[in-house]
Amino acid sequence: MTSTKRYQKHRNNRPAYILHENITTRQPSQYLSSPTALNLQSLPSLHLDITPVEAETLAGPFFGLSLFPYLAFLYFLNVPENETPKGVTVGFAACLVFVFLTIPAAIAAQLMYGVSLADSDWLHGSAESLLTMTNLVTVVAFRQALRGKEREYLWNTNNNNEKNYGSPNNVSNDKSLPSGIVLEEEKSRKKMMPLSATSYQPMSILVGVLTLLAGLTALIPAALWNPEVHTPYLGGFMDISGDWVSFLGHPEPPNALSIACWIIHISSLVEFLVAMGFAWRWADVVDNPRWKGLTWGLLPLHSSGITACTYHLFYNHIPILVALQAVLTCVGNTTAAFAAWRIAVSNGWRVPSDSPLSFLNYEDNRVSTMTSMLEVEKENDVSFLVGFEDLGDALAKDNDYTFLVKLFVGCGIAAYVIKYGELLLDFPFVANPYTGLAFIIVPSAMNAFKWYKRSEDPTFEGWF
DSSP states (O other), X not given: OOHHHHHHHHHTTSOTTBOOGGGGXXXXXXXXXXXXXXXXXXXXXXXXXXXXXXXXXXXXXXHHHTHHHHHHHHHHHTOGGGOOOHHHHHHHHTHHHHHHHHHHHHHHHHHHHSSOGGGOHHHHHHHHHHHXXXXXXXXXXXXXXXXXXXXXXXXXXXXXXXXXXXXXXXXXXXXXXXXXXXXXHHHHHHTTSOHHHHOSHHHHHHHHHHHHHHHHHHHHHHHHTOOOTTOOGGGGTTXXXXXXXXXXXXXXXXXXXXXXXXXHHHHHHXXXXXXXXXXXXXXXXXXXXXXXXXXXXXXXXXHHHHHXXXXXXXXXXXXXXXXXXXXXXXXXXXXXXXXXXXXXXXXXXXXXXXXXXXXXXXXXXXXXXXHHHHHHHHHHTSOSOOSGGGHHHHTTXXXXXXXXXXXXXXXXXXXXXXXXXXXXXXXXGBOXXXXXXXXXXXXXHHHHHHHHHHHHOTTOOOOO
């Protein structure tokens, strides 16, 4: 018996509150008119039940408006005064590639199959891989820059101890040294930083290559295999055959994510959390606590990613989550822009006083915390970042390739647990908005509280 037939047989015995798979394969206008579709009015009054059409209507303006604060975020992040690693800027800017290339993928899903992008796995995976690319580039560039800064700090410290050449953070401050010696010291110090921190080129090339690969995962199936609406991403080569999981409690709905698609979603969440942790660590390395504000500013965006994964966890059956994700994206882009502006101002960026935008200027009295943080790290012999966001430190001895392999292997294990483990449970098949919100609010609150505790106590390890 095929998995589709098993699912058909199983759903006929379900209670009324269980959703049908048909709802995910129709155009939005057909949800209420179809005799087989769920009548949302029959559900208990949850006050969060809206139709997919209403969800898309609510989400559209927020997704559109979110572009403008994100552009502001990129501008403030990249002002020269910040000395932001160039590769990190490229990584965040690559998100625009994801935004703009997702549009034709969504149009293709609608025109070819009459479904949303989330319900066509092969198109969905290809589009979402661009977001993974964005976070991946950001993490690698941040990781390389942090290692460079740490090498630079150790070099300057040793140089200061041996030669007493002034501040370990700025050798050129020592005016007693001949200019030639100072110049050579500066050249040696700058060599500690990787090329990805001082040039846009390396990570831009990586973005181009990864974008091409993501495009091929969509173009090749479209050209050679005549894919159907639920054709799995990458052919589902990592998926377990339906016959092998037939003993599980629920047959899998046709619009379930493939393993490869789940890996993309999970890795995006983990990579973004790692990037948030790197921003926190960067604050101590460059002695500017305003960078920790960027970690806070990125929190709503991470919650937006959690919302997307929760939506897929419930097989795309809670439309309100689409609108919630759009709101969180808009709010997150705005808070990220605000955080980047504070970093820029703290580093001396100013608008000319006669400019209409001069209101953006203010005096920032930041407090240095680097010395105390380094002492805490040394005394406790542990990193002050622990959890998913600390994978960069936990795997610090690995090169970039083994680091990424271990990262994706961990995400792969999580993907199998989620994809097949949820078939043993009932709640993913029930469109309960409150349950969906719980999956978003609880980890988001724990994440926020973790950063709050860490700001109060650098040795706090958190829960994840």
